[in-house]
Amino acid sequence: MKYRNFILRAVNLVLILGVLWQYQNTALLRADAVAQRQKEIREVEAWNASVLQAQQEAEEEKQAGPKDGTYEGSAYGFGDLITVAVTWKDGKMTDISVLKADGEDKPYYRQAVSVLNEMLETQSTEVDTVSGATLTANGLIDAVADALRKAAQ
Amino acid sequence: MEKTQIRPQTAAQKRQQEQKHRALLRAAIQAIFFVSMPGAFAAGFYGVRQIFLRIGTGSVLQLDSFTLSLLGLCGFTLLTGRFFCGYVCAFGSLGDLVYWISGLVQKKLLHRKKQFRLLHRAVLWGQKVKYLVLLFIVVMCAANQYGRLQGTDPWEVFSRLTALRTPPEGSGIGIALFVLILIGMAIQPRFFCQFLCPMGAVFALLPVPPFAQLHRNGENCIQGCNACADRCPVELKLDDESLRGGECIGCEACVGSCPRSNISRWDAASGGRFWVPAVAKAVLFFIMGVCLGFCRFF
Numbered sequence: 001m002k003y004r005n006f007i008l009r010a011v012n013l014v015l016i017l018g019v020l021w022q023y024q025n026t027a028l029l030r031a032d033a034v035a036q037r038q039k040e041i042r043e044v045e046a047w048n049a050s051v052l053q054a055q056q057e058a059e060e061e062k063q064a065g066p067k068d069g070t071y072e073g074s075a076y077g078f079g080d081l082i083t084v085a086v087t088w089k090d091g092k093m094t095d096i097s098v099l100k101a102d103g104e105d106k107p108y109y110r111q112a113v114s115v116l117n118e119m120l121e122t123q124s125t126e127v128d129t130v131s132g133a134t135l136t137a138n139g140l141i142d143a144v145a146d147a148l149r150k151a152a153q
Numbered sequence: 154m155e156k157t158q159i160r161p162q163t164a165a166q167k168r169q170q171e172q173k174h175r176a177l178l179r180a181a182i183q184a185i186f187f188v189s190m191p192g193a194f195a196a197g198f199y200g201v202r203q204i205f206l207r208i209g210t211g212s213v214l215q216l217d218s219f220t221l222s223l224l225g226l227c228g229f230t231l232l233t234g235r236f237f238c239g240y241v242c243a244f245g246s247l248g249d250l251v252y253w254i255s256g257l258v259q260k261k262l263l264h265r266k267k268q269f270r271l272l273h274r275a276v277l278w279g280q281k282v283k284y285l286v287l288l289f290i291v292v293m294c295a296a297n298q299y300g301r302l303q304g305t306d307p308w309e310v311f312s313r314l315t316a317l318r319t320p321p322e323g324s325g326i327g328i329a330l331f332v333l334i335l336i337g338m339a340i341q342p343r344f345f346c347q348f349l350c351p352m353g354a355v356f357a358l359l360p361v362p363p364f365a366q367l368h369r370n371g372e373n374c375i376q377g378c379n380a381c382a383d384r385c386p387v388e389l390k391l392d393d394e395s396l397r398g399g400e401c402i403g404c405e406a407c408v409g410s411c412p413r414s415n416i417s418r419w420d421a422a423s424g425g426r427f428w429v430p431a432v433a434k435a436v437l438f439f440i441m442g443v444c445l446g447f448c449r450f451f
């Protein structure tokens with residue numbers, strides 16, 4: 001048959017896509033269930049925390065963190081120095097912006113920027129790196145850590 | 154008074170000249186992509202890796218930039234055959250460059266008449282190894298063991314070198330593999346592409362539609378002629394029945410070498426202008442590459 005090769009490969013591709021599609025549906029269902037459960041856990045934790053906080057506030061006074069302002073920090077990523085600016089307000093990181101990341105390959109960089117949101121959410125630089133874009137992600141994390149170090153001085 | 158006459162070229166001379174022009178054009182396109190998009194092939198394969206890493210952790214698949222790169226490369230290959238492998242991929246170009254230099258050394262310094270090549274039978278076996286490489290990486294990802302392979306990736310070493318930086322620390326195995334691959338590239342054309350490249354394995358499995366492939370009109374062939382297969386970097390004698398058809402990287406070295414011009418594709422029939430399809434595809438890929446963020450400059 002003339003197109004045997006093509007048909008064989010096409011069937012093969014359709015099978016693989018079908019399996020991935022099936023997987024995706026199952027994973028979506030599971031993710032929904034997990035999100036629901038996490039929401040419940042978070043509600044309980046929030047309530048616990050509010051009780052604890054009320055107790056703590058009564059006991060201790062607020063500690064003074066760095067002054068409000070914007071701090072710059074930099075570290076080596078994949079290709080070159082990455083420079084970020086961290087905005088500190090009312091004892092929290094409120095914004096991280098990347099000032100310079102010329103040395104990074106774009107597909108990797110886009111993958112890695114997710115660590116910025118993660119650091120803002122957790123208010124810490126102890127976040128997981130991004131697999132596949134490790135060097136760029138580590139560069140971003142180190143640059144933020146560098147900025148916080150400067151802020152603390 | 155002497156009259157200088159320009160003798161008309163014979164058909165063989167014409168063919169030889171066109172073959173030379175083809176090789177030059179291909180080298181030029183490869184050089185442009187090597188400088189501007191050296192990371193494209195790795196980004197595409199990391200899409201495969203990403204999918205199976207997600208499956209390994211049971212999380213939802215996402216259209217991130219690696220997956221988009223994979224879809225872009227596969228889509229382009231479905232439309233144009235493995236033009237990407239033959240003309241764009243920086244690692245493939247590196248292989249061509251190393252083999253060319255090795256040929257120069259062998260001919261000029263060692264005075265060998267013929268450049269060294271592996272036995273045909275060894276090549277046929279070797280070409281199956283890349284499927285095992287692909288399978289191994291996919292299984293490692295899906296089994297959540299990929300972290301163990303950290304520092305063994307020769308592509309990471311290569312990508313750091315194209316960024317003019319030293320390879321990251323702890324990638325000793327990666328550097329060793331890269332050096333071994335370079336040695337391999339010197340003894341066999343497209344050593345990595347045909348024997349080891351997991352992305353090449355993916356491309357070879359894709360259902361490239363017949364119109365996008367090169368075809369050989371076997372009935373018109375000279376008995377016992379092997380010109381196309383001798384020129385072919387992956388030692389393919391084009392045959393629609395052969396399962397190895399997926400190995401063709403679309404370099405079109407065979408097209409110019411055939412004494413009867415038996416090898417063609419629908420887009421190669423544009424008269425004497427052999428460069429039109431290649432340039433058109435290169436421009437098309439360049440636009441797509443810029444959109445996907447492969448380009449170092451835009």
